[in-house]
Amino acid sequence: MNGSGKVALNAGIEKAWEVLLNPQALKNCIMGCTKLETVGENKYEAVLSIGIAAVKGKYESTIEIADIQKPNHYKLIVKGEGGPGSVEATGVVDLISIDENTTELQYTYDAEVGGKVAMVGQRMLNGVAKLIIQDFFKKFNKELAKSEQSV
Amino acid sequence: MSKVIGKSVTRVEDKRLLTGQGKYIDDLGTPPNTAHVAILRSPYPHAKIVSIDYSEALKIPGVKGVVTGKEVQPLVNPFSVGVSAPVQYYPIAMDKVRYVGEPVAVVVAKNRYIAEDALEKIKVKYETLEPVVDIERALEEGAPVLHENVGSNIANHRTFHYGDVDKAFQQADRIIKHRFHFPKYSATPVETYGVIAQYEESTDSYTVHANFHGPFVLHSIMASALKVPSNRLRIIIPKDIGGSYGIKAGIFPYIVLCSVVSRLAGCPVKWIEDRQEHLAASSSCTDRVTYIEAAVKNDGKVLGLKMKMIDNVGAYIRAPEPACLYRNHANTTGAYDIPNLMIDAYAVMTNKVPTGLIRGYGGQETYFPLERIMHMIADELEMDPADVIRRNLIKKEQFPYKTASGGVYDSGDYEKAFDLLLKIGKYEEFRKKQAEARKKGKLLGVGLAVIVEPSGSNMGYITIALTPEERKAGLPKSGCTEAATISIDPMGNVNVRISTTPTGQGHETVASQIVSEILGIPHDKINVVAELDTATSAWSIASGSYSSRFASLGSSAVYYAAQKVKRKIIKIAAHFLQIDEDDLTMKNGQIISKTDPSKSISIKRVAGSAHWNPLSLPKGMEPGIYETAYYTAQAEPPDDNDLINSSITYGFVADLVTVEIDPETGEIHILDYYTVHDAGKLLNPLIANGQILGGLVHGLGGAMYEELVYDDKGQFLTGSFMDYLCPTATEIPRVTIQHIETPSPITPLGAKGLGEGNSMSAPVVIANAVNDALKPYGVTIDSLPVTPNKIWNLIHRSIKQEELA
Numbered sequence: 040m041n042g043s044g045k046v047a048l049n050a051g052i053e054k055a056w057e058v059l060l061n062p063q064a065l066k067n068c069i070m071g072c073t074k075l076e077t078v079g080e081n082k083y084e085a086v087l088s089i090g091i092a093a094v095k096g097k098y099e100s101t102i103e104i105a106d107i108q109k110p111n112h113y114k115l116i117v118k119g120e121g122g123p124g125s126v127e128a129t130g131v132v133d134l135i136s137i138d139e140n141t142t143e144l145q146y147t148y149d150a151e152v153g154g155k156v157a158m159v160g161q162r163m164l165n166g167v168a169k170l171i172i173q174d175f176f177k178k179f180n181k182e183l184a185k186s187e188q189s190v
Numbered sequence: 191m192s193k194v195i196g197k198s199v200t201r202v203e204d205k206r207l208l209t210g211q212g213k214y215i216d217d218l219g220t221p222p223n224t225a226h227v228a229i230l231r232s233p234y235p236h237a238k239i240v241s242i243d244y245s246e247a248l249k250i251p252g253v254k255g256v257v258t259g260k261e262v263q264p265l266v267n268p269f270s271v272g273v274s275a276p277v278q279y280y281p282i283a284m285d286k287v288r289y290v291g292e293p294v295a296v297v298v299a300k301n302r303y304i305a306e307d308a309l310e311k312i313k314v315k316y317e318t319l320e321p322v323v324d325i326e327r328a329l330e331e332g333a334p335v336l337h338e339n340v341g342s343n344i345a346n347h348r349t350f351h352y353g354d355v356d357k358a359f360q361q362a363d364r365i366i367k368h369r370f371h372f373p374k375y376s377a378t379p380v381e382t383y384g385v386i387a388q389y390e391e392s393t394d395s396y397t398v399h400a401n402f403h404g405p406f407v408l409h410s411i412m413a414s415a416l417k418v419p420s421n422r423l424r425i426i427i428p429k430d431i432g433g434s435y436g437i438k439a440g441i442f443p444y445i446v447l448c449s450v451v452s453r454l455a456g457c458p459v460k461w462i463e464d465r466q467e468h469l470a471a472s473s474s475c476t477d478r479v480t481y482i483e484a485a486v487k488n489d490g491k492v493l494g495l496k497m498k499m500i501d502n503v504g505a506y507i508r509a510p511e512p513a514c515l516y517r518n519h520a521n522t523t524g525a526y527d528i529p530n531l532m533i534d535a536y537a538v539m540t541n542k543v544p545t546g547l548i549r550g551y552g553g554q555e556t557y558f559p560l561e562r563i564m565h566m567i568a569d570e571l572e573m574d575p576a577d578v579i580r581r582n583l584i585k586k587e588q589f590p591y592k593t594a595s596g597g598v599y600d601s602g603d604y605e606k607a608f609d610l611l612l613k614i615g616k617y618e619e620f621r622k623k624q625a626e627a628r629k630k631g632k633l634l635g636v637g638l639a640v641i642v643e644p645s646g647s648n649m650g651y652i653t654i655a656l657t658p659e660e661r662k663a664g665l666p667k668s669g670c671t672e673a674a675t676i677s678i679d680p681m682g683n684v685n686v687r688i689s690t691t692p693t694g695q696g697h698e699t700v701a702s703q704i705v706s707e708i709l710g711i712p713h714d715k716i717n718v719v720a721e722l723d724t725a726t727s728a729w730s731i732a733s734g735s736y737s738s739r740f741a742s743l744g745s746s747a748v749y750y751a752a753q754k755v756k757r758k759i760i761k762i763a764a765h766f767l768q769i770d771e772d773d774l775t776m777k778n779g780q781i782i783s784k785t786d787p788s789k790s791i792s793i794k795r796v797a798g799s800a801h802w803n804p805l806s807l808p809k810g811m812e813p814g815i816y817e818t819a820y821y822t823a824q825a826e827p828p829d830d831n832d833l834i835n836s837s838i839t840y841g842f843v844a845d846l847v848t849v850e851i852d853p854e855t856g857e858i859h860i861l862d863y864y865t866v867h868d869a870g871k872l873l874n875p876l877i878a879n880g881q882i883l884g885g886l887v888h889g890l891g892g893a894m895y896e897e898l899v900y901d902d903k904g905q906f907l908t909g910s911f912m913d914y915l916c917p918t919a920t921e922i923p924r925v926t927i928q929h930i931e932t933p934s935p936i937t938p939l940g941a942k943g944l945g946e947g948n949s950m951s952a953p954v955v956i957a958n959a960v961n962d963a964l965k966p967y968g969v970t971i972d973s974l975p976v977t978p979n980k981i982w983n984l985i986h987r988s989i990k991q992e993e994l995a
Binding site: 093120 | 233312903909913
């Protein structure tokens with residue numbers, strides 16, 4: 040499964056970058072993320088509870104950020120395993136400054152799922168991926184607003 | 191008693207099944223202290239197991255233990271396999287997983303809920319490996335190898351030359367060839383696998399209840415795997431099995447797994463498979479690529495065939511595979527008189543669920559290319575397919591007909607059945623209708639298929655996987671033995687015990703009909719017991735429910751056991767009445783003199799004497815009435831030239847299907863399905879038609895809906911009935927069944943097996959009809975299922991090409 044898209048963020052590029060790489064902000068934005076801990080440089084461990092079709096369950100995942108070119112580009116490598124099966128995904132994020140308060144984020148992703156979630160959920164996967172991504176950016180813009188206020 | 195055999199007697203099984211009194215595996219009680227198991231399965235198609243940590247699972251209250259390959263290994267041997275490739279197949283993954291769904295760990299708990307929850311607490315570290323799922327990719331240099339010690343993915347390869355194939359191809363006016371791909375699908379019985387296993391330490395023995403239906407040759411394989419003498423593995427089959435269609439033969443690794451788990455856990459264990467497990471990890475047919483070449487004369491006569499068949503047996507070749515490849519070996523040339531045949535047969539292993547028995551077993555894979563190429567020959571020669579078929583059909587006077595590969599077709603009148611088909615299917619009329627419809631842009635099509643339906647397998651056929659030299663190293667294997675026991679109790683009532691482990695086919699009914707007719711007792715007074723118990727039943731390696739063997743073999747064992755009982759009763763009656771045995775007949779519960787009907791004695795009196803007053807019996811006769819008959823037909827092992835008569839009886843099926851296709855959506859509408867059968871003498875036409883319809887719907891699934899789909903990374907994508915489509919009542923077209931009867935000279939009742947024929951013929955006859963409908967687009971159907979998506983794409987690709995041209 041793969042996909043791509045772009046979204047406008049209501050912040051300047053530096054600010055957007057900062058929040059994007061803030062573990063607490065990410066935890067708030069990722070649907071079903073109940074835990075996100077830093078375990079090393081650019082490495083996190085997360086617990087995600089997601090239901091896809093009839094397959095609900097917890098995934099214990101590692102998230103690695105690589106290929107960092109601050110503040111324009113990075114790559115996200117996610118490996119998750121749990122009762123419902125396994126997920127391996129990579130995402131590439133590019134930030135383009137539009138103006139002082141607007142940044143365009145472009146993303147592409149490539150994901151492979153395995154086990155039960157592939158067996159009974161694959162019809163739904165593209166839809167679920169879109170839902171999770173849309174939800175992420177909706178919440179992310181809120182996080183940006185929150186961080187603006189806190190400044 | 192008047193004729194009962196051959197009558198449409200209603201099924202004695204139905205009352206209990208329809209009123210909820212069937213006894214299926216999950217209806218059996220469990221011994222006290224029985225634990226329930228849940229199985230952790232691999233999410234990866236190909237990976238090394240680095241570590242398994244189940245310490246957290248053990249902490250859950252109610253969990254009694256966790257078992258992995260490490261604990262199982264010392265207690266088992268790998269299953270023996272029927273090929274020379276040293277494949278190590280265990281009931282649970284040892285150091286590697288090779289398909290999605292392979293068992294990795296087993297949780298034993300107080301109940302299934304706790305066991306399922308505990309699965310999530312087990313941490314398995316995998317190191318993933320590149321998978322291979324495509325049949326021909328698996329054969330390529332540099333493809334990932336599943337079994338390192340085998341060295342390649344080829345589990346079996348044999349080449350056969352029968353007749354003079356080179357000469358046939360030299361004499362041909364043209365050679366017509368094509369590549370076909372038959373999909374992997376299942377049979378989805380309503381009841382899934384179930385096992386209750388108990389290890390008893392004091393005797394070092396295992397007792398297992400399971401809905402396993404044979405072949406009981408697998409009993410030896412299971413006992414060897416469990417490292418116990420075979421009389422220390424007692425398997426008991428419940429009275430009722432909720433369908434199988436071959437798939438439940440694949441339960442045997444789980445019988446061994448649950449047995450070992452019971453031993454390790456120190457308590458009886460019960461496992462009922464769920465639907466997702468069943469679709470992902472039970473069993474299926476092989477998917478097969480066939481390259482077929484036909485040497486053809488311009489009048490449509492086929493002189494010879496070359497077939498390269500590559501069967502995908504999944505991650506492990508397991509017994510009785512590569513049987514799918516050879517099940518139809520004797521009837522590879524189908525209903526045609528084709529004396530020259532070359533077969534290049536491969537069984538390859540890929541990262542998919544292992545395969546096994548399934549309704550039709552290899553027939554659908556064999557007849558798909560054969561019956562498609564006959565239609566392609568007609569197209570190329572601009573002949574009517576009916577004429578090409580007729581030109582090649584075996585003639586009535588050729589029976590018993592010896593096939594190129596060693597089959598002996600016992601009886602038949604193929605032309606008569608085929609002519610009847612064309613008549614009831616109004617073939618000529620439909621052709622005219624089709625021509626009219628085409629003018630209006632409507633897509634009508636008609637397909638034909640004629641197939642030989644083998645029944646009652648010769649146990650020797652599987653050894654054709656070995657070379658004649660390899661076979662010589664072992665004992666010869668042959669035969670098709672089945673047994674039945676009939677007893678009469680002191681009150682004169684009859685019990686019949688059969689070892690054909692019915693899975694819904696009505697064996698109890700037909701057995702009661704046979705005994706009724708021979709002993710002159712109403713069939714509904716006869717009690718038939720279908721539970722098989724390897725410790726107390728009369729059974730043999732071939733026993734069980736598969737290869738449509740009841741009508742040819744099971745019924746014959748019942749027949750001969752009844753004849754034994756009859757002989758004894760007549761002997762006693764003759765002694766009591768002081769009448770010659772030849773003068774006596776059995777009727778309405780009496781033994782009566784034919785010449786003086788006033789002289790008679792009741793069965794109750796005769797049987798009663800055998801129990802109550804044995805000294806009154808003829809001198810030297812054993813007391814009691816309890817007779818077992820073992821029956822086998824003439825079934826030789828393969829000879830040095832690899833000739834093998836792989837079945838006992840050979841029926842015939844001719845199908846005609848008409849379809850209309852919507853070019854806008856690619857949807858196929860089956861207008862009519864006509865099928866003419868010759869299964870020798872019918873034992874019960876009502877049951878026969880029910881079985882035929884069931885087999886036909888299974889074939890319809892393979893043709894149009896069902897496929898176990900894996901993506902190119904080896905992930906399994908059809909793990910529920912939302913994704914794996916089975917035909918339901920609304921998809922079943924109008925079906926017209928007709929019979930002709932040419933009795934088998936081999937079986938005592940003249941009967942042949944049936945019920946699998948349309949599983950073999952439906953996929954190809956529907957493909958032929960669809961191809962015919964799409965003739966204006968010049969497309970070739972060479973893979974299945976023919977989904978609307980596939981048809982739409984074929985139509986539109988063809989339209990695009992035309993526009994470009």
